[in-house]
Amino acid sequence: MASTILCSTINMIHHLDYLILKPSCSSSTSSPSSSNLCATDQQDLKKMKELLKGIQELLSDVDEQACNNGDAQSWLKELKSAVYNAEDILDDLDIELHQCGVEVCSLTPSLVFSIKEMIEKLDDISHRKESLSLSLRVGERFHLYVPNVDHSVVYGREDDRENLVEMLLSEGPDKFSVLPIVGVPGVGKTTFAQMVYNDSRVCEHFRARGWVHFAEDFDEMRLIRAVIESVTLTTCFSYGLDSLQGNLEYVLSGKRFFIVLDDFCSEKQSLWESLRVLLDVGLEGSKVVLITQDELLSELTQSTLFFHLECLPYDTSWLLFQHHAFDCMQTNVSQNLIAIGEKIVKKSSGVPLLVKMFGALLWSETNDMMWNSILGSNQTAFDIFSAVKLSFYQLPVPLQVCLKYCSLFLRNYLFKKDRLVHLWIAQGFVHPLDGKTLEETGFEYFDELFRRSFFQFSYMDQHTFVIHHLIHDFILSISEKECSILNCENICSIPKEACHLSMIPKDSHTVVEFQTLSEPTALRTFLIVNKFLVIKKPEHEWDFHYYLNNHLLHVSLPNDLFLMLQCLRALDLSDIGISSLPDSIGHLKSLRFLGLNKTNIRRLPASICKLHHLQTLELQDCLDLRELPKEIARLINLHHLEIPKSVRFVLLPCGIGKLTRLQTLPVFYVGRNIEHYVIIEMKHLENIKGELHIAGLHNVLNAEDAKEANLVGKQYIEKLTLEWSWKYDDLHSEGLDRWTLEDFMLHGVEVEESNVTAMLQEQYLGECKASVVSQDSDDTWIERIDVQARSVDPKKARKKTIWRNRKVTDFQDMVFEHLQPHQNVQELVILFYKGSSFPKWLGNSSFSKLVSITMKGCYNCKVLPPLGQLPSLKSLCIEDFVKVKRIGAEFYGDKSVCIVPFPSLQTLEFNGLRSCEGFNGVGLQQIASLQSLKIQNCPKLQFSAAQEIPPKLWHLEIVKCPLLIEWCHAHESSKLANIKQLILNKKGYYPFG
Template sequence: MAELVLSALLPVLFEKLTSAAVKSIARYRGVDAEIKKWQRSLTQIQAVLIDASQKEITSAPVKRWLNDLQHLAYDIDDVLDGWVTEAMQRESTHESEGVTSKVRKLITPTCCTNFSRSTTTMLAELDRISNKLQDLVKEKADLGLRVEEAQSRPGNNNRRFQTSVVDPSSIVGRQAEKEALLQQLLLPADEPCDQNYSIVPIVGMGGVGKTTLARLLYHEKQVKDHFELKAWVCVSDEFDSFRISKEIFEAMAKVNENLTNMNLLQEALGDHLRGKKFLLVLDDVWTESYADWETLVRPFYTCSPGSRIIVTTRKEHLLKQLVYNPLNMQLLSLPDDDALSLVARHALGVNNFDLHMSLKPYAEVIVQKCGGLRLALIALGRLLRTKNNEIDHWEKVSSSEIWRLKDEGGILPALRLIYQDLSATLKQLFAYCSLFPKDFLFDKEELVLLWMAEGFLNQPTPNDSTEEKRLGHEFFDELLSRSFFQRAPNIKSLFVMHDLMNDLATSVATEFYLRLDNVSEKRIRMEMLEKYRHMSFVREDYVAYKKFEAFERAKSLRTFVVTHVGDVEVRQSFYFSNKILIDLLPQLPLLRVLCLSDFQISEVPESIGTLGHLRYLNLSRTRITYLPEIVCNLFNLQTLILFGCVELANLPNTFLKLKNLRHLDIRDTPLLFQMLLGIGNLKNLQITISKIVCILVNLDRSLIGGLRF
């Protein structure tokens, strides 16, 4: 699915190629003819993208051609962005010297102090790009790619849902399973035995509805009245006994304790459970280790008889080692009739096809191909809801070539089909989420700011951050409505991706996005690292320098994001050597997004000044006491997050140089508010202070004084 970036990125390239700054610099450097050739070549390529996107499904050469083109588009964008950034830097220099004219004077030889040293390198890069472009133009003809009308491709337009969607928590065909499991939960305590709790398993393949059924039981009124304590923990791939124990304790005790010792934590949990009947849901358990399980349940011996642990899992090995009642252990796929009803609800807003008999044959084919999996049926139902009940769309979905793809890596063809229906921009935004690990809880506002920083939401009007953010929220809501995202079960303000959706994002991201975790480290090829453009790092308690050797090889990297698994509200800082940053940052000159949140660092290295393309800088919950003046040379910086920097005491004296800054988050950074009095000239800057969001336009002292924490 390599076309995902190209259709969205090419319009941005055309806009930059025709901008006044790029034209002026190209003329001065004598390469304006080369830039015009780029425009012509890209126009020829853009005309065949629709045909290429359809053929890449079954043609490996076309997919390779699209990947090569995407890499080259990134390279062109980096070159042009570097020129525009250089122009801004020179304009700032001239303004500080009292020069008012812009484009004309910013390109004069007198201000090109570093130009002579980079001319040879720059010309060599332009030649490489031009030659590669010509090769790709020739190859498109060899591949038989044709020009097609944009409207002929389903999903090419950005659509908004016009009708309400059935509540995703609604259950079809699971009433019997629910009632049987409910009875199991509410049974009186068994005869005295060696443990006071029992296991209630829900087992089934991914997407069949295990978590949804568990959630339905968890919120059932009878269950709430029956158990004194409840907790829900998403376990996922890594069975971290300490993390799970901590989340159980904090959920049941309603506290946020900073316990770092496993023994003290389990003693506290055992004391809290003493004599009480609890319900615990362990969602998405993958471990097959009985030793892991024994470690986790040690404190549970103090609980009251009749306590229950619901375990949802795809694997049965661990369960076979435990004592449990096998009732309803295996959650099967939905029967055809129930599956048809589920499609009807989400596609048509009705319970069956009685009033839509012409669509029923196609729905039956879809149900058969989905294998009765709830997630796939809902997602396809929502896709078809946008088709206005037109038979030809139902026929196209039921007979798509994508159904013939092998289900590699557990990615259902049904999910690839709903992904293929997305517009190019939505594909790009969804693929970006492959940087997040499974069960990662993310915030809508933060994700939109990341999309903006990456340039995914670029608008024709420069610096129109309000319109970009509005579009970002619309795109997010559409992905949510199509089941690509789900609301987090316990924190309604946060969101999560289903495991299968996370697998889908990883699958379509291919060689442009890499999530560096313990699994990916073992499978990535070192020679591929130089191609990656976006990388995330799943944090650990202690980080050795060797862990970041992969990033040093990724010279074209645009994104360095630190992620984590678990609740964002309980995440803790982790140790990180300042030397790693000092050595690493100069190796990554094309970075646009840098997230160092929760790093135990005490200062921002001066080497950050080499990141001229940077748009997003997150230093939240670090131990920094000041920002170096060099930060104010990051002229492209749009978002600066200083949330929870409790030791930060100073802003740079030249903070006003950050004219493109649009979002400043200083929540829980108490010493900083008094230093904001002089930033009124940063027009349209949005500042987040605690829970107050203020739009500052020509801000004066009286307005600052009127704000309260």
Template sequence: MAKSLEHVVPDQVLEKLDSLLAQGIGLRRGSDVGSELKLLRATLSTIQDLVLVAEGQSTQQTEGSGLEDITQAVASVPSLLDGLQLEVSRRKAAQRTRLGSIKREVHNLFSPSNSLVSTISQIEKVRKRLKKIVDEHGGPTLRYIYVKPETREMTQSSVGAPDIIGRDQDKKNIIQLLMHSGDGENVSVLPIVGLGGIGKTTLARMVYDDEDIATHFQKRIWVYVSDSFSITKIIKEMIYSATGEKCGNLSLDQLQTRLRCILDGKRFLLILDDVWNRDREKWLKLRALLMGGGHGSKIVVTTRKIGVGPIMGTIQTYVLSPLPPEESWSLFLKHPCIERLEGQSSNLKEFGHQIVDKCGGIPLQVRMLGNVMYSAKEKEDWSSVRDNGIWSSEHLPVLKLSYESLPSHLKLCFAFCSIFPKNSEIRSNDLAQLWIIHDLIKPKSNQNDKELEDIGNEYIKELSDRSFFQDVEEKEHGACFSFRMHDLVHDLAVSLAQQENVILTFGAQNISRKIRRLSFSDEDWSGHEQEVLNFLGKLNDVQTILFPVDGVGLNRESIANICIERFKSMRVLDLSDSRFMALPESITSLKSLRLLSLKRNDRILKLPDSISRLKNLQALMLGGCSELANLPKDLELMINLRHLEITTKEEALPALNSFKSLRYLGVVGCVNLKYLFGERESFTALRTLFIQRCPRLVSLPCSIRHLSTLKILRIDDCQTLDLLDGDDDNVPGLNSLRLLMIVKLPRLETLPKWILQAAASASNTLQRIVIEACPNFRGLPQEVLQNFDSFKKFKMVDCPESSACGPDAYVDDSKMKSATDA
């Protein structure tokens, strides 16, 4: 099959250059500026014409071609252009306000200390470096020519778990073993062993969710272990799974005491998923903590390693067999990518059977090959897959082939996902936001009116349809969804991005200095801070720093300081769950910064006012900063913000009327907040408004009723809020509303007219209304309910029983009643 082509120079870089040149960056001696930009534009255009890189091109084929040097040099260009754009914006603002004389302004602009001179100097260095590479290697060496394959649109299927075929008997067998009390120790261990991708985790999840199992065991606990058998980490995960309690600051002794309190005397089921440990001493230490469970407690261990069973098991190892040929074929046909080919390609069935047989009954391989077959329309393509020599017990060659069938934009997005730790629960809105910030969302010509967030969700659904994502689950009543990556799929993403992305653990060795994206996954930071400082001191061009594990953050400002000092091209600085008291003023030197997160820092007292100069910032996340006394001054200068989360001790939010780009506004845990925002705010692009835990908030501003682009409105746990305040103003502004959630509003008795009228005007878009834990809610008038026939779901939870649920209501956790039952 033909390989797709990618330009080494991203289109966004050329577009940004063209934009700067169009702004007439000349300005007195600006001829130097303009000339340098034109020369850079010409050099990049030459490279783009010469270098077309085939996806999947091996390192051996490109070695010595200068391709890697070009990629590294081009990577620094966007941040330099960002700095130049900021300087231009600053100059224009200064000229508008007539600050200083023209003579002084020109002098300041071109003084040696001015940032513009430094930026142009760096641009000149990059341009000369690129020209030298091209001159040394020449066009023929750099040129790669391949025929671009015809692209075909994927049919989007609904988000959901993949079909499971052929494991019913295995499920019955495992449940029988677990329900048998036995005559030995209180706690027994059942290992499930099988090849990677054969379905061990899926089978364990089927058993874990079984109703009989849920009734039989008093506690059910699930822990993902992987290759790091850390007792401390496993105990923390067990406590969190059992109680929802995070124990990040407890010592090992305290953790053990807490775990014993949870388990002792109770019959529990513990799933230890994906265990690699063969160190019997480590297992015995953990096992000793679990022996106090009630009689009949069981531990299920899933593992690829047959040697793990004898070390950990007390029940004979259950070896999971591959699927038989007929069930493999059934699974293959159920793949969303194959359904569309059914009937159109009946002449390919013989090839299909031969290919599926070569999968050896491994469900993951069967599903992934559905992706490849979707892209292959001719017999020659199918026979090429059959005879390609891609089959191995480790599966990565098969997964790589599936990756090769992806469109080029999805390849980049998938490889980016290697930044998340294995088995992470990834949220769709978080991932789409990161893709946007890294310029990985590429709207097609017919999508110019589509929101980038919507396109990002389409990418996620397509990767899910192609089995790169699994365990897809709706969250927050449809506000977003979550998913995970299979270990082998994650391994593939890591292999594709190993030069740029790395997940730092304290045992990591031989990490490339060319890293551009860095995430920290270890939980125990005590004694490792200097180690991390030394490591960061060896890197030069990091653009993304993430702390993706809940509860894991920085305890020292020194690490944040070195990140800011060293990595001036940084786009993402995620310091979630950190516990330092101040952010340095030098944060304003990160001119390319697109995302800054300080979420759940319960010690930080203030932010530097200069943070408002970060005009390229698209996401500022301050949710959970419970000690933040006030927000920075001039916050409205951040005109490019798309995502803003706020926690503050202030009584009123600052003016936000200039936030024309804002898509998400979250106001969370503002204990003193009385006034949400003023009446002038229009938020012409706002799509999600989330208000939570604001106990002194009495009413909402009337301007909220004019949010014509709002799709999700969620109001949660505001004890004194009265939605009926000023209810005479019936403005049908919320005509794009898709989801309305109202939770824990004790004063709510009925929905106000402005919401009902908005619901009526949004009848074609509104998918769900959720009223939860509102003890005084009387329901909706019958004349209103009859207009809700077109709604997919109208849900009430923990509200008084009434006929308010309407004909389309549905039962939830036995607390709901449909209209016919009420």
């Protein structure tokens, strides 16, 4: 409890520093040391700050493990309540200062009274500390530096891996074989199985694969459903047992499958038997792996195969310990520390979890006393639970609090890094270090916990994480009642003592009914946590969404539900069947995190714009969402706006550019009218990070607006997608048909083989009072069309100016030129560009971090851009350049700048170059680093007789390119000798092994 209070205290001190020095909202000349608070109010806040600093100093030295006496616990509970209340008061103060429109602001009497009352309360509690028997320890300064350690390295399992792969690939007399992997806790059974599960040979051999964590509350239906969903990677819509059994048979029938049941125990033997009889439908050679610590499991499961994962030998354990404890320091380590380290490794008994945890704990530690304290007693071996406890209490206080917060998750729950960090930030657990942002510091917290083995990679990839079940059991044991999990079918009330609460629905048919609370609660977190994570895999990347879908989990939210939950800082209602939110959500004045992913919500209530402190708003996969509230610009503290990527269906209001603290905005759709935002609103969004997809660029009316968007100044964008419309339409006709025209003047319009003039006369000019269409004799066209438009309501009459260029293509050339990104960009995607030439910046060697480019649907471009000068480009995909006839020297770049073209390119793909006939010059053999080449749908493309294959090329795939396939057959033995993988028209061919 002391660590939680300390974390909140530190957060408030930072907050008070900001409030005391906050400049006036109405004055741009305030000095950094000035404040818009009156002198009396400033004094009150300074007094509160001094009290909190005293509490911080005391709690920094409290030995939380030893504070078990009743008086100390009561004092800490009272202090926690007061500190939490003080945080809420500061939130009110922040809102009031924001709303204050004068240079010097006097607080409302009620808020002044609350502040003074809180100061008295803190003062009283602080003075009573002298009568308590608080155990103290030496205060530790919070220093965080995460070393660059490769955690994907697995020591000493190479032979084991080969042996298990051989067993899995072997055929047996039965349709499927059961293979238990047995080992002591912490030996790395799951990590080892993950290596094998993702082995390329295993992936190729088994058509169907699935991984299921055996949950404690599994029954037959849940187990079958989990297997189905893990294999299909989609949500199972079967409900009854018979339906589920039939679905499982359909999924596995006629396939060679590989299923892993993790964390299996003999107590679930009856469940296993019920599943076993359903698995006899696959092809021979199918395998089921059971991960367990039960030595007798092979007999219980009647398995003929068995794999015992032994502890690591000493030499390997020592290498693993060095990897985590010494790293780059290894050459400077004293012999004394090495001697102690060797003893620690011996007492770890070859258990990798212990070795890694102790190694990470002692990293950069040069004090012999610390090493000896770890070595500890005369026990011959370490106990895992004790080791986890020791490592936990050596963590800095904020990291302890962050880890305890994870007790809200179920055992084996899969989570993503950024989402967990956003939840930590919402609770005030993260304190910025060395001028870094909250997010940067939070990611460092996460990385440190990962380095110390509290978090580890999941079985799927290195972007999804899980907590080892032994560590999860430990944090559950210390989280007290502050973090609670409810496994209820119907929730009528919230435990009074809970500060953080997660609700676990019993199953997908759960009906959750919230009743209006009779009194306020101090709840600060409420999460609906789904039990299973289902993964859908689109073309190139994992897309995560949760198990329960819109039609399964039914939740009733009373209109006044949130009136008694005003202390909430994090609310997650993702993956439930709600279509709207109560207006009372606007009363959650302290809310920082709101998760609404994969709900049926179409519109958010206007009251959501009152959430002054909101930092994260998640709306991913809300397929019914149409627009956001018009006053969303009031959410000035918003950092992360996760909107659906189906951008054409979501309308965002103008004013989005006022959210200058935004870091996450995955999609920015350029609207067609003034009610929805235009590209110039990007100008002040300088903190956007990660991925940005700008769509609707065909709606840009003025090329200078694209320049004003200032993409070149957005240094944190790593992946940039620029998308025009795939249709070649008149981009503003939809806007014109809303008006009755009085005068329509077109100067020098060129009509190419279409009846545009007739269309205009029929659809628009027929209602004009007068119209003039003229053409300049010198064929120079005016760049502006003035439309005098009159609405049905004469009061709304206005003049509308539409900027146009001589041709759409020429105008888009100018737009693209002004969309130059910052040189830190790493990935660039260009979709349906309407211009005929590429900007000068594209391909410039100054983009030294650019590693991937995808260009699709550039239908008017006749030549490829000069990309060969990019020094770090590794992947290039060019698709649907229908007017390119030859790939010339310009593609490889200026030889004076880049002697060797494409010096880093490894993967190259051409698709849909339907007019392209060949390569000028020596062709692709210039790309010496190329390893994979894929060419599709290029019917006219051919290699010359002199064409040579790049020396490092090992993968060549040709699809629907008859001339190239003919060339491959003709030169199979002479020029394709080094190709290890050759695919012609999607048929694998391995001519030379």
